[in-house]
Amino acid sequence: MKVQDVMTEKPEYLDVNASIREAAMGMRESGRGFTPVADHEKIVGILTDRDIAVRAMANGKSPDDKVGSITSGKVLYCYQEDQLADVLQNMQDQQVQRLVVLNNPKNKDFVGVVSLADIASHCTTDDLSRRVANASRHYH
Secondary structure (H helix, E strand, O other): OEHHHOOEEOOOOEEOOOEHHHHHHHHHHHOOOEEEEEEOOEEEEEEEHHHHHHHHHOOOOOOOOEHHHOOEOOOOEEEOOOEHHHHHHHHHHHOOOEEEEEOOOOOOOEEEEEEHHHHHOOOOOHHHHHHHHHHHHHHO
């Protein structure tokens, strides 16, 4: 099975100039704890609810400061044609629960997000189920 079969397509993203308050409100309204951050539609970072708590509040940032000041700059990604087993291994190696999904290595257009939950909900083999369990061990 490929990433494109299970990913969340075209999720919302934040502009790098959005305020921390706007980000927090958007996460609350959507029930998300993870949002890609873009500069002119190019993904330049990731923002999590943990970033807001640890990088913003613990460091005295104002809710009106820009999300670009607290965004995780390293964007971990995969491609929509990647096999789920390979993506799960990448998630386990990187100790992450979600990856940005790009269309292909040439264009690198943002097309979605894939999470451990997305993959788990589509597990059709014992091997894939074991890989999901191994990738999520870090979080227990």
